Amino acid sequence: MPTQRILLNAFDMPVTGHLAPGVWTHPDDRAHRYKDLDYWTNLAKLLERGKFDGLFLADVLGVYDVYQDSRDPAVRTGTQLPVNDPLLSVSAMAAVTEHLGFGVTVSLTYEQPYALARKFSTLDHLTKGRIAWNIVTSYLDSAAVNLGLDQQITHDNRYDIGEEFLEVTYKLWESSWEDDAVVADKETGVYADPAKVHPIGHKGKYYSVPGVFLSEPSPQRTPVLYQAGTSGKGKAFAAKHAEAVFVMSHSTEVIRKHVDDIRAQAAGFGRDPRSVKVFALVTPIVAETDEAAQQKFRDYLSRASFDGALTLFGGWTGIDLSEYPADQALTHVHSEAIQSVVENFSKSDPSRTWTPEEIGKFLGIGGLGPVVVGSPSTVADELERWVEEADVDGFNLAYAVTPGTFEEFIDLVVPELQRRGRVWQDYESDTLRENFYGPGQARLRDDHPGARFRYTEADNRR
Numbered sequence: 001m002p003t004q005r006i007l008l009n010a011f012d013m014p015v016t017g018h019l020a021p022g023v024w025t026h027p028d029d030r031a032h033r034y035k036d037l038d039y040w041t042n043l044a045k046l047l048e049r050g051k052f053d054g055l056f057l058a059d060v061l062g063v064y065d066v067y068q069d070s071r072d073p074a075v076r077t078g079t080q081l082p083v084n085d086p087l088l089s090v091s092a093m094a095a096v097t098e099h100l101g102f103g104v105t106v107s108l109t110y111e112q113p114y115a116l117a118r119k120f121s122t123l124d125h126l127t128k129g130r131i132a133w134n135i136v137t138s139y140l141d142s143a144a145v146n147l148g149l150d151q152q153i154t155h156d157n158r159y160d161i162g163e164e165f166l167e168v169t170y171k172l173w174e175s176s177w178e179d180d181a182v183v184a185d186k187e188t189g190v191y192a193d194p195a196k197v198h199p200i201g202h203k204g205k206y207y208s209v210p211g212v213f214l215s216e217p218s219p220q221r222t223p224v225l226y227q228a229g230t231s232g233k234g235k236a237f238a239a240k241h242a243e244a245v246f247v248m249s250h251s252t253e254v255i256r257k258h259v260d261d262i263r264a265q266a267a268g269f270g271r272d273p274r275s276v277k278v279f280a281l282v283t284p285i286v287a288e289t290d291e292a293a294q295q296k297f298r299d300y301l302s303r304a305s306f307d308g309a310l311t312l313f314g315g316w317t318g319i320d321l322s323e324y325p326a327d328q329a330l331t332h333v334h335s336e337a338i339q340s341v342v343e344n345f346s347k348s349d350p351s352r353t354w355t356p357e358e359i360g361k362f363l364g365i366g367g368l369g370p371v372v373v374g375s376p377s378t379v380a381d382e383l384e385r386w387v388e389e390a391d392v393d394g395f396n397l398a399y400a401v402t403p404g405t406f407e408e409f410i411d412l413v414v415p416e417l418q419r420r421g422r423v424w425q426d427y428e429s430d431t432l433r434e435n436f437y438g439p440g441q442a443r444l445r446d447d448h449p450g451a452r453f454r455y456t457e458a459d460n461r462r
Helices: 031-035 037-049 072-077 086-095 113-126 141-146 155-175 232-241 252-268 290-301 306-317 339-346 356-362 376-390 404-419 432-437 449-453
Strands: 007-012 054-057 101-107 131-136 182-185 190-192 224-227 244-247 277-286 371-374 394-397
Touching: 007 037, 007 277, 031 037, 037 054, 037 086, 037 404, 054 086, 054 131, 072 306, 086 101, 086 113, 101 113, 101 224, 101 432, 113 131, 113 155, 155 232, 155 449, 224 232, 224 432, 232 252, 232 449, 244 252, 252 277, 252 376, 277 290, 277 376, 277 404, 290 371, 306 356, 371 376, 376 404, 394 404
Parallel strands: 007 054, 007 394, 054 101, 101 131, 131 224, 224 244, 244 277, 277 371, 277 394
Antiparallel strands: 182 190
């Protein structure tokens, strides 16, 4: 049986403090250059040199202001604030690469499907089929109140809205323009055949979109679809729609439960459960030897911000840990934020009890995933263990310092993984979806629910 290839994404965000709050103060860190376009183009070229499948870009639309009931900790520590729009750097990164994919987080809660579908079609054209959408519904009250709402939409209702949002975009991407609608005939002056461009006629509970799509079909038509929710509602949404799922936990046992559940639900939707590619969050800290890597890790930890870590936790969960004694065990609290994060620290792993002090230390580097520290062989061994025990397909690799964490992983760990047959020697496909499923599979798989919206002559929805 051939060795399973490990899929690799770099995980980044246009901020100074992504998942290692405070470590931007380290002399080797260049996160403050998130404002410079050449930071992003250089990173893209680096990742393509390392044969990464993609760059996964996070985003938030609000301020983390739950901890200490204030925005000040986020402002002071640079914890995911200030933050730029990740979508706008993709064209430039695509221009300096040929194979690297780009997964971009965009919240559907504050978008209209008609406009957002055009943005992703445009990027799919400009990248020649290398774009993915990480579908999120947002979780910060501060985003809601600044974007026209009195308060955050409830967790489950956000996913109900998401279902209809996806239906509209599937119709726009897959059925408005037939495959041969564009003829570009200079002799007749006909660019596209009007008979092959169709209004989608959507009238639903949340959206009304009667007309035709603005963009002609792009290489993938529908971008590769990521989803990052592991709440009950989130897993059902992912099992139905996602081609790649981003999961986060500190243990393979917890991750495996989510993976098994998502794959089983995907099968229930008539999908091949192995077609859902699962990426786990990991932060690698690598050096030539285990001892040198551990020393590096200690150096980074000395820079980590405890307040920054609890600021992240407050935003993710809606829970202000400044109100709890440092040694009090966290119990489950219902939240309209990211419910799976609350579960991770309260009941997913019965063998471990979390206090505010322990949470602050744990989240200092790497967010909700493990930090893997060691030599190239040690790190490779651990990644292989996660693949086998958690049944994940790959990793979203976060950084402690940027771009150093990525450079060290590419220079030290990638050759080891290539030697083991875990990372390809070179790209084998043209589009991001083909990276997942193989050459010739740039479109949604036939068993994906979006595929049923493809236009046919017998289509009775017109």
